[in-house]
């Protein structure tokens with residue numbers, strides 16, 4: 649059985665945080681943040697606002713461009729690094745809040761690669777003919793695990809969510825995927841409140857995100873270039889056939905370096921970093937949604953999605969955009 653993606657929605661908290669916010673308590677500046685990351689603003693959840701709330705908001709946004717039932721969703725996948733709690737899963741809370749009966753529910757932990765992993769799993773469930781309509785959400789409240797004393801990381805992260813529906817279909821709109829991981833980079837980007845050792849090194853277990861920015865930056869550029877080429881090859885296609893690249897939005901300079909290396913026009917690379925910061929698992933659907941909303945991405949456009957992040961892990965997939973929400 650083939651599958652297509654039939655709708656998309658996004659959500660962010662109302663509280664907007666401009667770069668100047670950080671100038672009050674850190675040695676940083678709006679200029680440094682814009683020049684080194686591209687970020688102009690991001691949104692932070694309120695104290696009583698959690699990842700599951702943003703998931704529900706993204707599904708409500710999705711329902712505005714989906715004129716069919718949501719009640720027959722038979723599987724819910726939430727990709728997140730920042731679940732409300734470890735158990736129960738965010739997916740099960742979303743199922744309950746949306747009153748979706750009899751759905752399988754799981755959270756997946758693949759950091760900024762999580763949304764693409766979710767689509768790959770949904771495609772597999774539908775291909776196996778065990779499920780027909782899968783809700784895939786990438787959602788984060790990273791502000792809750794940000795170390796606000798670390799100027800190199802705290803200026804990066806934002807909160808948000810993006811949701812899609814993957815459905816069984818007569819014609820195929822989701823093509824080949826690839827996944828890869830290099831666990832030896834684990835300690836370069838981690839969030840822990842338990843393990844004291846990672847890759848045989850003692851780490852800080854304080855439930856805050858820690859990142860070796862320079863190492864991750866270099867890994868990201870070289871991995872993205874290599875994996876995008878591999879993904880094109882497993883799809884027996886080339887970059888000329890791709891209308892839009894949607895890589896995880898971690899830093900505008902990563903996207904610029906990748907497009908330069910691949911000789912791909914930067915205006916056909918969708919990003920969400922400038923207006924939302926790095927929203928990890930939510931960054932790809934947010935960029936995709938806004939690309940459609942602002943009239944750039946049109947129905948039948950070929951997209952290449954590629955996520956990468958803590959693990960270090962990477963996942964990419966080629967698909968056809970079927971959605972029009974203007």
Ligand code: UT7
Pocket residue numbers: 675676677680681684685760799800801803860861862864865868897898899902926928956957958
């Ligand atoms: O989403 C998961 C994957 N994550 C990523 O892909 C993130 C990848 N890494 C990055 O985006 C970048 O490495 C950062 C944005 C984290 C840092 O940018 P950078 O250009 O790599 O800066 P740097 O770490 O090389 O630091 C350059 C200088 C340093 O000062 P010195 O040592 O040259 O005097 C830093 O202390 O910039 C300083 N610096 C800052 N200055 C002002 C670091 N953060 C700040 C800041 N404001 N916020």
